[in-house]
Amino acid sequence: MKVLVIGSGGREHAIVKTLEKSVRVSAVIVTPGRPSFASDKISCIDLPSTDGEVLAQFCKSEHVELVVVGPEVPLVAGVADTLRSYGVSTVGPGKVGAQLEGSKVFSKKFMEKYGVPTAPFVEVSSVEDVKSSVKEFTAPYVLKADGLAAGKGVYICKTEEELFASADELFNHNIFGDAGRVAILEQFQPGWELSYIGLCNGKQFEALPLSQDHKRLLDNDEGPNTGGMGVVGPLHLKPELIEQIESEVVEPTLKGIRSEDMLYNGILYIGLMITEEGPKVIEYNVRFGDPETQIILPLTKNDWGEVFLELSQGNLVPIQPSSDFATCVVVAAEGYPVKAIKGAALPPLPKDTEKGFIFHAGVGGEENQLVVDGGRVLNVVALGESLGEARDRCYGIVEQVRWVGSQIRTDIGKKVL
Numbered sequence: 001m002k003v004l005v006i007g008s009g010g011r012e013h014a015i016v017k018t019l020e021k022s023v024r025v026s027a028v029i030v031t032p033g034r035p036s037f038a039s040d041k042i043s044c045i046d047l048p049s050t051d052g053e054v055l056a057q058f059c060k061s062e063h064v065e066l067v068v069v070g071p072e073v074p075l076v077a078g079v080a081d082t083l084r085s086y087g088v089s090t091v092g093p094g095k096v097g098a099q100l101e102g103s104k105v106f107s108k109k110f111m112e113k114y115g116v117p118t119a120p121f122v123e124v125s126s127v128e129d130v131k132s133s134v135k136e137f138t139a140p141y142v143l144k145a146d147g148l149a150a151g152k153g154v155y156i157c158k159t160e161e162e163l164f165a166s167a168d169e170l171f172n173h174n175i176f177g178d179a180g181r182v183a184i185l186e187q188f189q190p191g192w193e194l195s196y197i198g199l200c201n202g203k204q205f206e207a208l209p210l211s212q213d214h215k216r217l218l219d220n221d222e223g224p225n226t227g228g229m230g231v232v233g234p235l236h237l238k239p240e241l242i243e244q245i246e247s248e249v250v251e252p253t254l255k256g257i258r259s260e261d262m263l264y265n266g267i268l269y270i271g272l273m274i275t276e277e278g279p280k281v282i283e284y285n286v287r288f289g290d291p292e293t294q295i296i297l298p299l300t301k302n303d304w305g306e307v308f309l310e311l312s313q314g315n316l317v318p319i320q321p322s323s324d325f326a327t328c329v330v331v332a333a334e335g336y337p338v339k340a341i342k343g344a345a346l347p348p349l350p351k352d353t354e355k356g357f358i359f360h361a362g363v364g365g366e367e368n369q370l371v372v373d374g375g376r377v378l379n380v381v382a383l384g385e386s387l388g389e390a391r392d393r394c395y396g397i398v399e400q401v402r403w404v405g406s407q408i409r410t411d412i413g414k415k416v417l
Contacts, residue, residue, distance in 0.1 A: 002027045002063060003305070006049050006079070007070025008034055010330075010361030010379040011290035015068060015304075016042055017359070018297045022305030029064065031055075036360045036370060049074045052082025059088045067091065068308055069266075072148060072287050076102035080266070089312035090265070093286050097202075097262035100284040104146045104184045107284050114256035117248055118281045119273075121186035130167040133185055134160055140188045145170060147179030152337055154225050156188065191275035192415070193282070194235065195292050196245060199307070199316050202257050202264035205250050206316040209234035209299040211292045212416060217337065219411045226337045227376060228291045230329045230412030232387060234299055234321065245272065245279050253284075265314050294359050294379045295326035324383040327394040329412050333362065334405030336375035344403050346370040346377070356382045356397050377406070387413055 003025050005016050012030065019028050020041050030037055033044030048054050050073060059067065067083055069075055069092035078095035092098075099106045111118045119142070122133045134141065141163045145153030153176050157163035170180040193215075198207040211233030217223035249270060257264055269285035269292075288296070297304065301320040310317050333340035340362070349358055349370070359381065362374015380397045384390030391413050398408060 001025060001065040001305070001309070002029065003308070004055070004059060004064045004067045005030045005033075005070060006055075006067065006074055008032050009071070009290055009374075010359040010376065011288055011293040012070040013037055013359040013361070014294045014297050014379070015070060015288070017357075018304045019068075019308075022303050024303060024305030024309065029062070034360055034363055034373075035366065036363050050077040050079060052077075052079040055079060056083050056086035056088055059083070060086065065089060066305075066309055066312055070287060072098070072101050072285065075266075075286055076148060081263070084263075089309065091308050091312050092266040094263040096260065097257065097264050097266075098286050101286045102148060104144045104283070105182055108184055108186075110256055110260070111281055114252045114259070116252050116256070116281055117277075117279065119186040119189045121184050123182060124167070124185050125182045126171050127164060127167045130163060130185055134163065137185065137187050142184075142186045142188050143167060143170065144184045144186065145176045145180040146182040146184065147176070149176045149179045150227065152176075152225060152227070153179060156225070189273045189275050189280050189282075191273040191280075194237075194272040194274055194279075195231070195289050196249070196270040196272050197289060197292060197296065198268055199311050199319075200254075200257075200264050200266060200268035201311070201314045201316055202262060203254065204316055205246075205254060205268065206319055208296050208319055209321050210237065211235065211289075211295060212413075213289065213292060214409060214412055217332075217407070217409075219409055224337055226332070228289070228330065229332065229376075229409045230327070231289075231291050231295055232325070232327050232391070232413035232416050233292075233295050234325065235416065241274070241279070249279055249281060265312055290361075291328045291330055291376075291379050294328045294381050298322075298357075298381065298383060299324060299326050324385070325387040325390045326381060326383050327387065327390040327413050328379050328381045329394050329398050329408055330361070330376045331378040331380060331398060331401060332376050332407040333372045333374065334407065336407060340372070340375040341405065342372050342374070344372040344405060346372065346403060347401060349378075350397060350400055355384065356380075356393055358397070358401065372403075387417055391417070 364373025382394035
């Protein structure tokens with residue numbers, strides 16, 4: 001079958017490269033993709049990723065049997081609904097379900113309504129709102145833009161002054177546009193983060209290998225929030241914790257999805273903080289995480305052409321985890337996440353091996369000279385029989401691909417070790 005993948009980042013490159021190996025898949029088309037994605041089985045075409053009508057007509061004319069929507073923006077725009085209305089099998093929730101990520105206010109109210117454990121919060125829409133509500137919380141304070149902000153709409157503020165300055169940026173300077181017209185002010189939850197990601201058909205949830213993302217730019221979880229600077233997995237948790245997450249988080253979430261009549265058939269990403277009081281939901285995402293996908297897919301033995309096709313039809317295929325451990329280190333551009341400096345030439349990239357490979361996130365240029373064309377540029381991934389082996393192998397590759405001004409974290413997975 002022909003598969004269309006929507007997106008152009010490292011997550012989508014990981015999906016595309018995984019589908020390339022599927023015996024069920026004859027060709028993978030990516031929109032918009034990147035020139036460096038192309039191979040004998042992979043081609044790129046530039047289509048409007050949020051226009052479901054255009055995408056559906058393309059699928060019909062090119063006999064595309066399956067669409068996998070990578071990023072959140074097309075899902076929030078309702079692309080999955082339109083594609084399904086034309087009879088195109090699609091991986092991704094409909095527009096109603098996509099609100100779980102598309103609106104922090106909707107998401108928090110959903111959690112509150114269905115008893116999903118999360119941090120106390122209030123809805124705010126001005127600096128004055130923040131100032132009048134701050135006494136309900138203790139430092140550090142968390143302020144989240146309501147809408148989509150490319151993973152950068154979250155402020156963690158140590159003082160009231162820092163919080164008020166962040167609110168000023170959000171509401172008075174409109175740095176996230178419409179996404180920041182409304183926000184959530186919530187209580188900070190100390191603990192450790194866990195990415196609980198799985199296949200979801202609205203009634204059941206099939207967990208994928210567990211991973212831990214590293215959101216802050218600098219070592220020791222310092223510096224500004226980013227879209228993710230690296231990830232490790234699988235995490236092996238105590239059975240009691242898994243049972244608690246399933247009963248206290250997953251089950252009420254599924255109950256809410258059913259009650260709200262959401263057509264899902266996609267990926268459900270539950271961002272958790274494991275606190276002394278138990279697991280609490282930080283956020284929902286309605287698609288694969290980035291860079292979590294870059295290690296989750298290599299940590300499974302399934303044919304993902306089959307997994308995605310079955311998922312699009314509401315069926316969950318049991319996931320077969322491998323015995324490997326994985327590390328992904330993001331190599332980011334100079335200036336990221338404030339303003340990435342583009343155009344720098346990349347060094348020649350080493351060829352992929354069975355245990356070490358590179359996914360292209362913000363890569364431009366031609367085959368003979370790739371250049372920086374985004375904030376997070378390369379996702380270096382390595383596998384190993386232990387996490388230590390995977391980390392060592394990964395950082396060995398990272399040192400071969402860095403350029404002047406590039407940024408990395410040197411402590412990805414250190415806490416897990």
